Amino acid sequence: MRQGHTLTRLSLFCLVLAPAMGCRAGMDGRAAAADVGFAAPHAEAGIARAAAPQAAPAPSAAPLAAPAERLMIYSARFEVLVANVEDGVRRFLGWVEEDGGYLEARNNGQVTCRVPADRFTALLNRIQDLGAILSESLEAEDVTLQSLDLTIRIENAERSRQRLLDLLARADDIEATLKIEQELRRLTEELERMKAELKLLESRVAYSTVTVAFRSNAPAATAVRRRAASRFPWLRQVGIEHVLENF
Amino acid sequence: MRALHVLLLLALAAAAAACAAPPAPADFLVVDSGRGEVKAIAPDDSLFWVRQFKDGMRGDFAFWAEALEKEFVENRGYTLLEKRPVKWNGAPGVELLFEVSAAGRARRYLATMAVAPGSFASTIRVAEYVADKERFGEHLGAVRAALGT
Numbered sequence: 263m264r265q266g267h268t269l270t271r272l273s274l275f276c277l278v279l280a281p282a283m284g285c286r287a288g289m290d291g292r293a294a295a296a297d298v299g300f301a302a303p304h305a306e307a308g309i310a311r312a313a314a315p316q317a318a319p320a321p322s323a324a325p326l327a328a329p330a331e332r333l334m335i336y337s338a339r340f341e342v343l344v345a346n347v348e349d350g351v352r353r354f355l356g357w358v359e360e361d362g363g364y365l366e367a368r369n370n371g372q373v374t375c376r377v378p379a380d381r382f383t384a385l386l387n388r389i390q391d392l393g394a395i396l397s398e399s400l401e402a403e404d405v406t407l408q409s410l411d412l413t414i415r416i417e418n419a420e421r422s423r424q425r426l427l428d429l430l431a432r433a434d435d436i437e438a439t440l441k442i443e444q445e446l447r448r449l450t451e452e453l454e455r456m457k458a459e460l461k462l463l464e465s466r467v468a469y470s471t472v473t474v475a476f477r478s479n480a481p482a483a484t485a486v487r488r489r490a491a492s493r494f495p496w497l498r499q500v501g502i503e504h505v506l507e508n509f
Numbered sequence: 510m511r512a513l514h515v516l517l518l519l520a521l522a523a524a525a526a527a528c529a530a531p532p533a534p535a536d537f538l539v540v541d542s543g544r545g546e547v548k549a550i551a552p553d554d555s556l557f558w559v560r561q562f563k564d565g566m567r568g569d570f571a572f573w574a575e576a577l578e579k580e581f582v583e584n585r586g587y588t589l590l591e592k593r594p595v596k597w598n599g600a601p602g603v604e605l606l607f608e609v610s611a612a613g614r615a616r617r618y619l620a621t622m623a624v625a626p627g628s629f630a631s632t633i634r635v636a637e638y639v640a641d642k643e644r645f646g647e648h649l650g651a652v653r654a655a656l657g658t
Contacts, residue, residue: 505618
């Protein structure tokens with residue numbers, strides 16, 4: 263809903279200012295980004311690996327600058343059959359480290375890592391070297407509009423905050439001062455929240471998520487089954503069951 | 510007379526060697542030992558146990574090697590991964606590597622067996638090494654070094 267309001271405000275702003283700006287509003291970065299946002303994303307869920315980003319956008323140097331290109335969050339999940347799960351996990355983590363990524367979570371044979379977005383495709387291409395791929399899925403989420411919306415809301419909030427500061431400087435009665443200060447506090451909190459949200463979004467764009475679930479292809483260990491006790495006494499006293507029970 | 514003394518000394522040395530506890534792998538802690546036996550455990554819960562059994566029937570090595578393998582594979586359902594002949598304390602022996610699911614976990618089990626013939630009874634020596642499948646390789650070298658196989 264908030265996004266809708268913001269876009270409506272932006273549209274009205276453009277309509278009003280377009281003639282004055284020689285209809286150039288649609289050519290500036292923000293509008294261009296919004297237009298791109300409505301186009302069909304090139305990396306929709308279920309696409310082939312080749313359609314993954316060749317060089318996804320790096321985190322913006324100036325967090326509050328309007329995004330100049332489409333911002334995508336990529337995540338992939340694989341299920342791989344390997345001879346030895348531990349070896350597979352070690353190899354995979356080695357690649358992640360080489361690529362400047364890090365381990366986010368590990369649960370037995372399942373590992374979730376974050377890698378810089380520009381190393382995402384390269385890492386995916388190496389996963390097939392680990393073993394037979396049983397399943398794979400790739401997801402891409404376009405957050406261009408979300409980022410644009412946040413950026414505009416932050417800019418608006420900062421302008422409002424500046425106006426409140428100006429009013430505060432001119433306020434001459436206590437009641438007005440208190441009201442302005444209260445509003446300033448609320449606005450500052452809102453501003454901080456939105457900035458944190460934007461930062462998180464940028465982090466998710468900058469680092470893609472890769473989850474690999476390792477499965478062992480070693481022959482399933484057979485359960486111990488005893489047909490009958492051996493007729494040789496010493497044979498009845500050896501074996502894994504006996505060792506485990508008598509330590 | 511001197512020859513008798515030498516023979517006595519040799520017999521005593523042989524008896525002492527038979528009673529001495531075999532060495533445990535380097536990274537294991539001995540929890541029990543004596544009379545040619547040792548029981549040791551590694552920090553990761555891998556287990557090592559050497560024992561000897563007197564065999565009044567005096568079966569030869571080939572007989573007992575076959576009996577051991579059949580017992581584990583056919584009777585208990587262990588999966589045999591590897592089998593190799595070894596020399597253990599100068600006697601012919603066999604090393605059998607199995608994979609077994611025991612106590613809810615995939616484990617590997619190494620059984621080394623050799624038969625030393627004696628005057629009245631043979632001695633069957635058995636060394637057993639049990640570890641989680643993922644950790645088995647970590648101590649295998651030390652186990653073989655301790656056995657001299």
